[in-house]
Amino acid sequence: MRTTPSRLSRSRRVLAVGLACALALSVTACSKSKDSKAQTGPVTITVSHGYTDNEAKELTVQVGQWNAKNPTSKVALVFNGGNDGALQKTVAGFTAGNYPDVAYEFGSSAAQLSRQPKLVDLTSTVKAAAFNWNDFYPSERDAATVGGKVVGIPALVDNLSLVYNKKLFAAAGIAAPTNSWTWPQFRAAAAKLTDSATHTYGWSYINDGSEDTVWRYLAMLWQAGGDLLSSDNSKPVFDSPAGLAALTQLRDMAVTDKSVYLDSGNGNYANLFNSGKIAMLWTGPWDLSSINADIDYGVAYLPGYNGNHETISGPDLYLAFDHSSHRADVAVQFIQWLTSAPVHLEFAIATGDLPLRKSETSLPDYSKFLTKFPGDKVFVDNLDNVKHVRPNIAAYAEVSTAIAQMVQSVLLGQKPPQQALDAARDQVTSALAGQ
Template identity: 35%
Template sequence: MAVDRRNSPRVPPRPSRRGVLRRGSGLALAAAASATAAGCAGGASDGVGADGRVTVELWHGQTDTGRAAIEALVKDFNRTHPTIRVDPGGGVLSDAMLQKITAALASGSFPDIAYIFGSDLASVARSPSVVDLSETVRSGPTAWSDYWAPAREAVTVNGQVRAAPALLDSLAVVCDKKIFREAGLPLPRAGWTWQEFTDTAARLTDRKRGVFGTGWPGVGDEDTVWRLWPMVWDLGGDVVAPDGRSIGFAKTGVRALETVEALARAKSVYVDPKPGSEQMYQVFLSGRMGMVVTGPWQLPDIRDAGIDYHVVPLPSYSRKPITISGPDTWTVFDNGPARVRAARTFVTWLAQPAQDVRWDIQAGSLPLSRPTQALPAWRAQDEKTEGLAVFTRALETARVRPVHPAYPQISQALGQAIAAVLLGRSSPADALRRCARTADAALLIPR
């Protein structure tokens, strides 16, 4: 897994998924939660001006078109809600938001709303300064059940809704039709398998011409990891075992890593050595990669590069559809009753179809809800963007990473395992064994 990346024209891709994890986030947020045990910002203004207007501080983390989109929406909100003023000027880029929020919670001076990656929410929500939005979203104008399941699941921690959905995506495979034609191969169709994917990647590879069958991020970060979870889930595994004391992919993870190993052994995979996958995408955009696993955020760049492309759902072992979604969130913090009420009003307004569709088209999200998907504006966007419908349909079978405070440590351990296999430094079994030792230890730490 969005928005400084994703599905709008000229939005540079952010490293994810979906959402990128910052290492050490669990420990950092533990300190922050301890420092904010009082439950609200020390000495924070109630935000109510002499005219009775409440000011809400928003850290949106967006750049380029994402920034323009949120600022336009804020302007409209302020115009139509004369008793509230949302100030979108604070914060940092979304990739640095976790560290910024961690420091803000520790100091007791934090915003009213921040754009938090879904993979970071469990750690952030340990702070008592994070507002429970369960009643807010469930009593909103759009029925909670009308939001896509990944959007609902990504903001729910221990049965409580701890944030509002902000952005939604999914993974699929984008194919370069020209490279397929030159290799004499038919384009893949829905229901294909990972064996067919690896075989196709090998046949698309042409070392003399510098053409790779596919690519995979190789630095061991969350961008490396989240592509593996659909494989684990399809094999019957999970991120955390039902008892919560160990990983749930000790066996299925080996099988998934064997698929990664097959790509590496065939030398059909470009292993991107830098964070963000930018080099991997540049290889694809230059016409030297047959297939890339990516999200809808990459489509504008692919069109701009003049690639004649085809989008197909992720392969699976079972031939059943499954993918991953990496939603991000608008997290609300407690700076007193007046500011909390105003922040709730803003995030509720932002998620409604009339606003959501503007954000989706301009800043690069899939629709948060089915009512948004049904709007004429989204249908028009869908019709004019080749392959976009594949990503939206994938939400029907998409799953999300667990909103679990130990997830950063699990991800880091698995990322190292995947990188070791991609680079030929370890067998799948040995890499997974080392991963399990580290991840299981993280799960046993009291939280």
């Protein structure tokens, strides 16, 4: 089974909402590492991760390759119990003095961990020509940067695309979605594909109040020319014509047309898609492995607004922490090797994770990836439609909660779009004032 560790549909796309305070406490309480003296001899570093199944298996293989080539600079893998709890485990390690040398973390944790004194600053490291920093997609580089400082190296990248059931489209007499689809075309198709008598829906939206609820709205907000916060992250700017347009589209589809299945976060949308009860999903490559073999599906870009088909990505990161200068050097060397184009392409071929670097798509073995995972091609191409990332600020968890509540209230018909916008703006203003 193919799994990936970064989104809430696998218990993923997660923000450690209550952990910012815990992290602030841990930073001040963090004890000095017992291994703070410089080392020059053989060393073993620890790499904490939450991978399971194919990802865990392939990571173990690649660590074995590294250890065989580097007998004096070895890597030991430590399973953190699942990436959803990665931040909490890392924070606890600072307090106890047993934190890892490298930790796989959600990109949304970058702002919190950037305050950690033991974090290795990679700003100068990535400027080296051999690192080829610009080979990573822009969204990955942006997610790894907090306040102008590079705090991590991209570990995983994905995005939202439109996945649709070809059979349902053909049965309804609707032409299949294209990469140039508009919001009105999407709405009209969803309405025509909906049948209340058979409980069939045109589209599904995860409406559990998590970051999954926020993700789809942000893509629409950006498509309409808006943004979440001001350029300095000091105030909300989503209470705009763009923000209103996105919420109105959601209201029109969910409340007026009733063409949207509102998933409570239990992942039932996947079962309903497999049973032909949902025609379209806005989802990522992580869901492709759960689609039944008898479902003939297609993938296209998200429907756009005035020609803008921007999507959203949630890059995850490898962060390095300082036990000693020697161990930190080994940690950075290992991450650089692990995320190099040929090595990561091997990982992608084994797991179905998308390429991290643009140059991976030019390597001869990229054809093996596309042959094994043909549905991923659009997702790879769609990485060029990622123009924004979520703000790397400590208060983002509170901002996300306010946006999720806003979207929920509109999808459920509890508030009209403008009223919901006003309420969320006030909540976000308060959250940012407390940074």
